[in-house]
Amino acid sequence: MAHTAAKPARRADARHNAEKIVQAAVACLGRNAEASMNDIAREAGVGRMTLYGHFPSREALVEAALIRLLAQGDEVLEAVDLSGDPRDVLRALMESGWLLIAQAASVLQAAQAALPPNRVQELHAKPEQRVHDLIRRGQVDGVFRADIPADLMASVLHHILHGVAGDVATGRLDPTDAPRFVAQMALAVCAIPPTHAGLPAAQ
Amino acid sequence: MAHTAAKPARRADARHNAEKIVQAAVACLGRNAEASMNDIAREAGVGRMTLYGHFPSREALVEAALIRLLAQGDEVLEAVDLSGDPRDVLRALMESGWLLIAQAASVLQAAQAALPPNRVQELHAKPEQRVHDLIRRGQVDGVFRADIPADLMASVLHHILHGVAGDVATGRLDPTDAPRFVAQMALAVCAIPPTHAGLPAAQ
Incomplete structure (x- = not known):
């Protein structure tokens, strides 16, 4: 026994x-x-x-650490109310995402160095899907541009968020106001461009 | 003798x-x-x-290979006419940059894996300075938004270009139309937001 x-x-x-x-x-x-x-x-x-x-291997453990942080981050993002104007929701998601990435900056850096290319982004499938679905809804509601595929815009928002957070982590950029500016640029990427409103465009 | x-x-x-x-x-x-x-x-x-x-070391050689490609790319970018409407110039720089990055995708991937964090972007100081100066001129001319620092916008354009090129290289995104969409999103980041033209904004 x-x-x-x-x-x-x-x-x-x-x-x-x-x-x-x-x-x-x-x-x-x-x-x-x-x-x-x-x-x-x-x-x-x-x-x-x-x-x-x-x-x-170290790679397996770095991945486990990142998966843990992503699961914790997911609980924070779950709390963001996804109803309401997609522009307000996008701003809230980008600002929450920024905080999570800033807290995880060092682990993310370890993961970028230790895991195969694209793996870090693959592990972000859930937060990225959330942003993707929001962009789709904004396109259907007519508040986000529909002339660029939602998956491309979602990927660009991922790159902006992670890229700028990395710049701040490595001291390349001043963190002051960065989260607010990042949310503004994300909104600019998704917004219907001024051409549609009769403004002069560069094209 | x-x-x-x-x-x-x-x-x-x-x-x-x-x-x-x-x-x-x-x-x-x-x-x-x-x-x-x-x-x-x-x-x-x-x-x-x-x-x-x-x-x-392999790191030293990977860096030398990237520096060589950047020097070749610089010759291509030197040929872009920087006068004229900053929006047209930005589109031309983003499209040329896209082609260069697509050609260098595999070497860039090797460099991201072998060099210290931030080093790849440091080596891009010259093309990034070119974009930065263009954004500054567009801000002074009143065609680009001035409420976000030019260095932050230049960094974001770098992340968009490299991030999306990486997505295409790893098969995550369809390359069809990607260069045109990337140029459009870059313009959207720099454009004066619709709020300034009396359109309803999310804020």
Whole structure:
């Protein structure tokens, strides 16, 4: 009986260790995007055997840390009211997204360096789908331009948000007012261009 | 005399080898962003000793390949007439930039993976300065919005161009019409928003 009783206990231990490791990875990579597997094992208080037993490579662990932050971010974005004028909703989503990305800047930087190209954006499928659906609704409602595909605009908003947050994280841009400006530029990308209102256009 | 005559000859040889290596790096990384130092040595027809004598690390060689492509791209961008309506010039710069980035997509991907964060954008200082100066002129002329700093808008255009080109390179987005749409979105970012023309705005 000791044998069968030990099994669930070992499984609970393993879950507990995996959880400690992911939390340690989020903390370590959040302080230093180049934190090593040893740094993370030390922070988690586990040995290298245990660490590699759960995460066979640094890449796997960096991905797990990013997935954890995205899940936490998703709870924040879930709280944004998606009804109402799509322009107001877009501004709210961009501003919330900005805060989340700014908090996750160091882990995102680690992920960009450790994961294959495009993987970071693939992991953002859920927040990007939310923005995509909002843009579609705005196009149907006639408040967003319909002459550019919604998936292209959603991708551009992702690049603006992540690119500018990266510029701020690396000290290239002043963070003052950046979130407000980013939301304004996102609205400009989606807005119906002035040509449609009879204004002179460059085209 | 043989001694002093040999020196310039050796220097010419070294220059010739360095040139062959950079060309081979551009070609190899252009086919495969993960090309190794061995692949590049084979393509250049030089030994590992010679290769590492010129470029002590893969990072150094990837950077040299990107710098070469940027110099070639600069010649193309130099040919764009910067006078005239800033909106027309911006469209021309974005479309030329798009073509250059599409051609360099694989080398850019290698550089994003091998160089420190922000380094790829730092190496784009010259094309970005050109766009920045154009935005400033458009702000002074009153055709671009002046309520967002020119350096932030220039950075956003960089992220849009590189982000969307990356999406196309990784098969995430359909390249059809992408360059035209990207130019339109760039213009939308810089344009004076409809609020200023008495149109209803979301704010």
